Structures are given as C-alpha cells and as structure tokens.
Amino acid sequence: MNNCIVAFCCEHSAYPAADLAGKLKLHYPENLRIIRVPCAGRVDLIHILKAFEKGAAAVMVMGCEGGACHHMTGNTRTKERVKYCNLLLREIEADGRLVAMFNLSPNAPHKFVGAVNEITKRIKESGR
C-alpha cells in the first residue's frame, strides 16, 4: 500500500473538517486516504488491522470531541479499540503510535491538518 495513511473520518466532525481544510486551501501530505464513516464508533479492529495488513504506514480514527459525539459513546468506544490496537502493534514490535484516535469538531480544519502532520511526523520517527 505504498505507505498510505488511512483515516477513518466521522461524517459529523472530521469529514466536514477535512472539507473545510480544502476550502481554506490548507495543505497536507498526499498519501492520506479518507474513508467516510457515519460515526467513529463504526470503526472496528478488523478495519484498522486490514489497513496495516495491506501495508498502510499509519491509521487514524477521527471522531467528535470527547463529550460531543452525536451518538454519545461512539468516540469513546473506538478510543478503547484503538488503544487495544496500540498494544497489538507493540506486540509485533511495530510502533504503537502509528494507530491513533483524534478528536475534533467540524469547524476545526486546522486541527485536522495538525493531526495529519502529527501522524506523518510519527511515521518518519518510526523509520518507515
């Protein structure tokens, strides 16, 4: 998967934030691939692991701010899964920080770009 970043984006928050980033003509690395989901809570372990299996450099799960999830608990439940995934990565001696949950609101395009840059930095640091 030539080192793509896969980002699962909640359609209530991260997805519109990414759109706003576009409207403001901000820039982020081209290897980002956004998959739109109805809520971060829809993202399952298998989706994340499949991305790594296919060679993704990193996986981002992006949902609403803590306490502002449209479905109350979607973002917190997925955060747990992402944590578990961190452990799994460590177990296979990969950098656990390459899968991460980010929280943002739809009116936060800079936070979106900041998150992508952060994960890009982590990829560099982990030497991939």
Added chain:
Amino acid sequence: MNKESNNVLVVGAGISGIASALELANSGINVYLLEKEAVIGGHSASFCCKATDVCSQCSACVVPDKIKETVSHPQIRLLTNSTIRRLSGELGNFRVTITQKLQYIDQERCIACGLCTEVCPTDPKAIHPSFAEATPFSYVLDEELCLRFKGEKCDLCRKGCPTKAIKFKGESKEQELSVGALIVATGFDVFDARKKGSLGYGRYPNVLTGLDLEQIFTREGCLKLPASGVEPRNIAFIQCVGSRDEDHDYCSHVCCKYAMKLSGLIKYHNPDARVTIFYIDLQTAGKGFAQFYEEYKENIRFVRGVPVEILQTASGELEVRFEDISQGKVCRDTFELVVLSVGISPSKESWDLARTLGINLSDNGFFAERDSMNTNETNIDGIFIAGTCQGPKDIPDSIAHGIAAASKARQVLTESASQRQGNQGRH
C-alpha cells in the same frame, strides 16, 4: 385549506432562524428563509471550536450541522441577499414584498473555484470567498473595491468565470410572497467597542473583541496577534463591554461563557500563557458550566473590577489601569493582548424593520414580546420573534427560542385554518 396560508416566512438565517425553519419544514410546512447577506448562518457560523481535551460545550459545532440540513431540505426555500420591503394583510394571509439585491454572483452557479479571485486586478481582491463555514460557500463581490464601481471597465472576472455565474447588469428584483405567518429572527449586532474610546479598540492593534478572537481561531487555528503574527503569552479579557452599563441595562448572557472558554482554549494551546479576566459578576449558571469554572479558576487569574483605561506603551504593550476591588486600590498591569468581551446589542436595523412590520420595540431596543411570558409573540397576531432579536441568548437558547417560535406559528396556522373552514361551512 388555502395552500399559501400554510407557508411561513422566516426573516434572518442565523441559528435561531434556521432552527425555526427546520422545525416548520420538518412538520410539513413550506418555509421561505430570508437572509440579507449572501450566506446563511449569521454570527455563530464564524465561531471556533473551544474544545480542549474534551468539548467545552460552546455549541459552535451545532451550527454547521444545522446549516447543512437547511440547505438540503426540500421544503425550505432560501432567499439570500434579500430584505423585506412591505407587509400587508393579517394572520393567515400576509402579503410580503421582498427585494432581492442584484446578485453579482449567482449562488446557484458559483462553484467556488476561485478563478475570479485569481484574475481580479485589485488589492485587496474585490471578489473573494465568503468565509469558509458559510453556506452556500460561494464568492462575493465587494462593491467598494471593485473597479467597475469606480467607473472603470474591468470585466476580467466575468470573462474568467467558467460557469458564467457573474453578471453586472440587471436590477434588484422585487417579488411578492403570500404567507400565513412570519417569524422574525434578525439577530443582534455585536456591541461596537469603538464607543468605549478609553479602551482603545480601533486605535491599538492589539486590543481586540471577543468576536475578533473567535474569528482568528477559526481562520488560523490558534491565537496570533493580527499585527505581528506572534503568539501572545500575556492576555487580558475585559468583561461586560457594552453590557450592564448605563446604556445597556441587561446582561448579554454569553460573554462570561465565551471568555472563559476562550481562556481555557488559550491555556490549552499554551499552558505558559497568563490569562487574566476582569469581571463584575461571573455568570456561571448553566448546564455543565460551574464544573468548567471549577476546573479553570486555578489557572486563570480572576480580578473583580472593570478597567477604565487602556494605554499603549512605547514598546507596544498595553497598560491597563483598573481598580482591584479585593485589594481596594488602583493597579496597573501590562498585557500583550487585551480582549474586550463585547456583548449583544440590538441590531441597528431593527428600528426600520419594526416600522415595516408594525411590531413594537422594547425600551432597550430589542423587539418587544407581547408579555413577559410570551417571549415569541409580538403585538401583531401571526408575527413571531425568535432568538437574539428579542434579547440576549446563547446558541442553545437561541435554538430553543427558534423552535418555540416555530411551534407557535404552526399552532396559529392550524387554528386559523380550521376557523376559516368553520366559517366557510356556515356560509
């Protein structure tokens, strides 16, 4: 039932007007949503998210959601760039004349490609995007900058537009609508801080208003001084600017909340920043807010007392003179940035609108409700008010007030319709 008498006109597409329109449309009523600007959303569409590690419940993110729903709702007709010219008739049968300004840029055709801005020869550009959160996200033309309005023959943007969305010829259009009821949701004006000359707004580049700060965060994603672009580390908020004084005998409801939340955000981005809030009384009542205050009162310096004067020192710092009431003496302190927490003032145009519609103004300049317990009803049957045009409110209260106005409008429409049917039956 006559179909038109079942339409409602909502005037003003801020968050309260949007809430009214959505509620009516979802109960099956056709809605005209009138907005004087080119874009909808009102003030709150330009606010930033104030979340730190968790949501701080500022409600700014509720707005884009509702805008999206409004734009795609089949039963809402948006009329942007439009204002009310005349009104006649009565409940169940109003006739409203609307003027739609000549739209230099046809919103339906503009696809926000930006080619026009590229070719526009002026500086700053006369044709530019409306702010990004606004919807429809289209370009707008500034008559004051455009060369055509200075008598020149420039035609570059019109030629450059791939969808032929730009036109200069034509006139403003008038159109007449028949509606059963009206909801007025024309919102507020932010208090003009220039009126408090001693605070230096407009004179000193680093004295900003709360609204400026919201928009800097939205635009830049972090706090930067507009003049120098550096991140300030020593910031003061001054509360009740344009609220609770001789001319404004009301509290604006929102300033303490947004000031504290913005302070929280500043501290989150930059834990070393020093934030001071000057206040009279802290309005910390409200869901979840007391806890928020508890959390921040350690990290933010709260000073009871309202500063009287701000001076800029030679080095560009701002010296604030204030009476620290708890110490009982006049103190001075310097800051890199002073934020005036401006309040909610009645809209300057409300006087004209009140006259056009025949509704009353209250003595503080907001639209008057029929009685203190009917805050949606006006002196005229069938005309309702919603949101901050009736008095200060935050976003959740504005939404609630908008929905309540929709509820009242729906009710009188159904009742007047069944009455009319009853009358016809008797004839």
Added chain:
Amino acid sequence: METKIGVFICNCSGTLNNIDFDAVVKKVVELPGVTSIKFISPLCLEEGKKKMLSCIREENIEKVVVAACSPEFKEHVFREVLENAGLNGHLFSMANIKEQCSWVHEGDVTGKVVELIKMAVSRTRLLQPVKMNNFSVNREVLVVGGGFEAINAALQLSRAGLRTTLLEREAVLGTGTTELENLCGFDINAMVMEVKGDENIEILAPAEVIETSGKIGDFNVRIRKGGEEISRKYGALVIATGYQTKLALESKLKSDVNIVSQEKLCHMLEDPELRIRPRTIGFMLDFADENSRLPTLATLNNALAAKRKWGSEVYVFCKNVKVDSERIERLYQEARDCGVMFLKSDVSPKVAAENGKIKIEAKDIFLGEDINLTCDVLVAEECLLPAEETEALSSILNIRRDSRGFYQDENVHLYPVASEKKGIFFIGGCRGNLDLSRVLTDVSSVVVSIYKLLSSGNILAEVERVKVDPQKCVACLTCIRICPHNAIQLVRVDGGKEVAEICDLACEACGICAAMCPAKAITFQGYRDEEILAQVETIGES
C-alpha cells in the same frame, strides 16, 4: 452478471487543473463493473443533472459513482437524480476529488484521483438497496409530572390535537412547583381546572411509572395507580418532574433562630396575621451552589417585597449575582435603588446564633472591610438538586443524566429538549436550572417536536438499514447494552430462540452495534464490513 456501474466525473468547470482527466478516464474504464464513464461538468447544475439522468436511463446504469466535490453538500443533489431515474438512492458513492484532493495538494494528483475513484467503485459494487416505509405510530403522549411545567405541556399538546396523559406522584396536581419561581401572573389553580375539564387529557394521580419498554411511536408503560398496575401504550414520553431544593445550612445552628427558606419567607410575607415584622433580613446566595439562577430570582423578588411591605433592612450576601436571564438585571437595579444592600464576598460568611438572633460575619470586598451584622431573619441559600427518584426513573427509562444528576446528558447535540432516545423529551427544571421564560420555551419546543413525529400517525423511515441476522445472533445482549439510542430489544423468533432486533424508527444509523457485535451478526447497509474493507483493500493498489 455483474451490475452496471456508471462513473460520472466532474472537473468543476475546469478548475481542478492539477488532474489529468484523460488519464483518469483511461484507468477507470478498466475497473471491474464499470460499464460507462461520463465526463460532465459542471455536474451539479441543472444541465449536468439532466445529462446524468438521461445517461443513467439510456445506458441502463444500475449503480452510480460520482467523482466530484464533497458529499457534504451535494450528496442529496445526486441522490435525487438517482431516484428520478428510478434507482435506489443508496446505490451510490462519491469520490471527493475536490476538497479532499485537488484543493489540498499542490502538483499533479491524477494518481490519487484514480485511487479515490477505485475506492468508491469497489464500495459501490457491494452496495445494496435500502427501502423506505411508513411506520404507524401511537398518537398519545405521556407527561410525567404534575406541576406547572407538566400541566402547561399537557394543555398545549392537547391543543395540538394529541391525546395526553398526565401522571403525578402526589394525589393533587400543581403542588410542588412554586417554591422558587414567581409564576408571574400564571394562575396554577385555573390551569389545574382547565386540565381537569379537558377531555383530551387524562389524569393519573397518585401514580408512578414502574416499567417502560418499546420505542418511539410504541412505548409500553406499566403504571402503578392506587393498588393496581395498569399497562398503557404511548407514542412519546415527556419528563417534567422538576427539581428539589435543599437549604445549605450548617447543622449546628440552633433551631430556635429564624433561619428560613425562600418559601417560608413568601408565606410570612403573605401572612396577614404576622405580628412581628422582621427589622433586618439577610439573604445568602451563590456560595454553596454556583447554579444559582433561580435562587437569585427568588432572592431579588423576596428582598424587594420585604423592603416594600415591611420596610425591613435587607442585606444580600453573595459571591456573584447571576443576572443572565430575562429582566433580572433590571430587577437587580430596582432592588439596589430601593435600598437592598448587596455585599459581595468570595468566601462564605460566618453565621452564628446569638440571643435568638443571627450574627453574620462577612468581608465585603467592595467596601474592603469586615462586616458584623445581626439579623432577625436569615434566608438560607438554596441549592438545586435533581428531584427525588430522578435516578430511579432514569434507569427505568434507560436514559443518561448530566454530571449533577439532572436529566439530559451534557452533549451539545441534544439541546434543547431531546434525550438520546428518540421520543423521550425533557422540559424545564428536571434538565437544568431554567427560569420561567426558558421553561415556557421548552414547553413549546416539546409540543412541536412531538407534533412533528406523531401528528400524522405515520413516520417515514428506512427499513432494515441496520439489521441483526437472527441466524448469527447469539443473544449476548452486547448491542442492547451499548446502543446509545436504545434502539435494540430482545425478541422471540419462530422456534423459540431469542434474538436481538433493531427498531427501524429508533435507530439513528451510527453503526456502533455493528462494530461491537461479537458474533458479527449486525450489518449496516452502506457501511458493512465488506464495504469498508473493500475500500481499505483498494488503497495503494495502483
């Protein structure tokens, strides 16, 4: 045979100029399932939509991919085209090649565009149609509570043509509501009479809810009334159980001194036989509970009344005066003009009993001096607490409360009156400290929200968009426990097996259950594992 997918590409009138569209078309034609590829620009305007429509019809396209701008604002536009062409609106994906590709990257992005379209096509191949259906709903409403708010709501619901039941714990209606609120001219007794005379309103009192089940449009509520249990069906539930107050008092104060509540003071003020008028009255405010909007209102009203009626000296000790509701600032001004003294302090004053009077020691920060005051009557600070049994009722209804124990989660998307469960609403004091005009706004909001849902007797909703496969379900109850909207219940299917079933009306299509189900028994059309994984697998293939 594989379904025919039509791909429509729009370059936003030539503005996406870092894409080589010829190259894109060449690559996309080769994709499996793609039978037609059209380049129309601009696609979202009338001309474009017309071309798209006729192309779908002429080439018998069965599923559609649009590669253009963001679905955020345009999805519904294209979905409409599909529906006009007789296709199911769900057989459609968008590849966002504008906001999330062309506009955010400099330089040529042709490769990324091809990949985004590939992802969309691979998802679209798997999509299945989702039907809509009209579900019939019960038009009756249950209002829990019998105070001012509940009575008001019942009257307005009845006026909107919805039959309403008013359920009150006490035997009589309209008792416990007037504690802190001045009802501003509302005559609660007249309202009670009106409710009693309204044939659209049934009153159950004294009664209590003991169990609820079911979903919006079809709630089953078991009610205990008198000694017996009855079962009723409702389309929606409104909670209006108010709040309770507690005096913030140091317990060691003797009971023979005159420390009273606001309510007691009201009674004293109205008592024609009161012999001794208190000469000095102190009020405590905003020390123990920051949420003092209502106590502030009561204090201002009562302080003014005492001043005017008795001519007493009135002192209000407080931290902040909470003036953020209608007209309070003016009332505050009026009180000061009448000579009510406001003494502000950041720490709570010391209160002690002395010779049957009350001694207050405080530090006023404005005067900067210590104040020693002896008063005849002290009106204690009142803290707002959730009504009794709030916890019990919230667990019966299975709904969340806020961090102070009141109804309604602090989530901003629920305001003003909604709960996370469709068809259950909160109004007034039970969800927060609201003044009277906010309460009345709540009542109106609830009426229109319920009217919108129930008035026609039908709700149009998607059928089985999210669905449990009864064959795979092991009845582990995970989904029932975690569904944030309580949309899932256990039902018995043929053969006696118990399985989870999702109620189409209550489901808000978040997909949390689909991710959590250990048996992978739940599918979410459009976001099934297959559809998500298909996109993931396509990434980086080229």
